[in-house]
Amino acid sequence: MSLASLLTSLSGLWAIRADALTNLADSLQHLADMPEAASARAGASRAEDNPPYRMDGSLAIVPVTGTLTKNGLRFWGLDLLTSMRGISAALRRAEADPAVRAILLDVDSPGGSVDGIEELAGAVAAVGAGKPLYAYADGLMASAAYWLSCGAREIAAPATAEVGSIGVVMMHREVSKALDEYGVKYTVIAAGHYKAAGNSVEPLSDEMRAYLQSGIDDVYELFLQAVEQGRGVSREKALTMADGKIFIAGEALKAGLIDRVCSRAAFISHIKESTIMNLAELKAQHPEAVRELRAELETEAASVNAQARDSARAEGEKAERDRVLALAGTILGKEDADRLKAVAASGVSPEVLASLQGVLAPARPDKQQEALDALKAAAAGKPLSPMAALGEEESTAAPDFDALVAAHIKASGCSRGAAIQAMAAAHPEEHQAWIDAQNAKRK
Incomplete structure (x- = not known):
């Protein structure tokens, strides 16, 4: 250049x-x-x-x-x-x-x-x-x-x-006057109205000045x-x-x-x-800021942990309610089980439902109290054994498999074989313990 x-x-x-x-x-x-x-x-x-x-x-x-x-x-x-x-x-x-x-x-x-x-x-x-x-x-x-x-x-x-x-x-830069003094004349030939706008050998007209100003x-x-x-x-x-x-x-x-x-x-x-500033310099020069930051982080971490525990607890309670409803369904039969699940899904409390017993048209009066008890346990998030659903006193120990079979026969009127099969599916651990006990007796 x-x-x-x-x-x-x-x-x-x-x-x-x-x-x-x-x-x-x-x-x-x-x-x-x-x-x-x-x-x-x-x-x-x-x-x-x-x-x-x-x-x-x-x-x-x-x-x-x-x-x-x-x-x-x-x-x-x-x-x-x-x-x-x-x-x-x-x-x-x-x-x-x-x-x-x-x-x-x-x-x-x-x-x-x-x-x-x-x-x-x-x-x-x-x-x-x-x-x-x-x-x-x-x-x-x-x-x-x-x-x-x-x-x-x-x-x-x-x-x-x-x-x-x-x-x-x-x-x-306009040099037209200087060129005149030297006897030099330039003629600008261009195609396009604004092509030669701002050239230095001609005075700047108002129109060309406005055109250049628009670009500025x-x-x-x-x-x-x-x-x-x-x-x-x-x-x-x-x-x-x-x-x-x-x-x-x-x-x-x-x-x-x-x-x-x-x-x-x-x-x-x-x-x-x-x-x-690196961490060592920060601790040395601003210890108060470091302590405040640490306390803030610890508070935030505690809040996150509490939220996680609450979420886990809620998930556990839901799982327990689902388990209780499944057990109640096994005891009461499919028709009453579907009714019980529908009532539980509606969000109505057991107390409100109990107050409406006189209005409801029970198809099976002998099962209504069992359903209410099961619903109450499900809403409270507490485990409920089939014995408790039938009004029996719940034991703190693991339920006896024979008692579970008897309760199921009483509730559904099915045969003992069908009851054993149903309870084995619902209570595999108790069923295995019952089998082990039977084998021990034969020895």
Whole structure:
């Protein structure tokens, strides 16, 4: 890329202090006028030529200095413009570095070109989502430099720093009068009404000025949105911050552009305390906070355990109710068992159901009390043996299998063989004990 091409690009959109853009144009023009520049060529800055960041403990410090352009500019071995893509690459390397616990953008920049700034701001947001990312205005944080920094977790500046200049600028260079003085006349031939808008050899008409202004306004809207999202402010608040003014640090703090006014060393210490402190340091420096946190965690753990016990108890009670209803069904028969399950599922209490005995039409009066007793036990979540369902006194010992068989015969009127088969299915442990006892007697 030649210096002439760079000078032409200065007519594009910039997010930079206006005086910085003018100085940049003058500097590049001065270089272009030097005899040595005829054979010299400029090139993009190479990120690998410089360390991407330096470490302060576990903090990676990424420099953001000078005028920013998408690919930067190197001329005669010097970096005249800083590469935005080089900064993005440094941020990604810091994010991937396991030794890095937090990242600091060390900013001293008047801003730069609009081309490339959204890409860099997106990289800042993406890296900041993975690791804590901060920004420090070490002298000047203006325009595009603020655009990329406003997404940081915190922004700080020393008392003498300048912050702001939020806006978009375009520089139109008209040389028509100078050309007239030299007797040179340019004729611009273009297809498309706005194709030659803003060219430097013709005066800028009101129509073309309005056309160029609309493009500036569109980019300014993007800048406003970045401030709103990055600083978490309303559109009205963003407009008070983004009117193009440059603020000294104290005023920038009042306006909401930054979060604290302090020295660079104090801000780095603050970052380390906030994000890099290990457990040993935390215990040593903040024992009260550690104790409070431990107590909070223990209380939360106890609450979770209590909920788990309550849930397990409820599940156990439900399982026991289902078992009792199954036993009652074995004793009463399928028809009464279905009625009993339907009544239990309705949620009615045994007491209410008992008060309605005179209203209900019992098909089998001799079984109604048995069903009520079984329902009461099921609702209370207490185990009920078939003997108790028949009105017999419940023993604290395991029920005798012969007694279970007798109770089933009494309740259902079936044969002893059928009763043994039914009780063996309902009480396999008691059935096995009964078999063992019978075998022992035969010996």
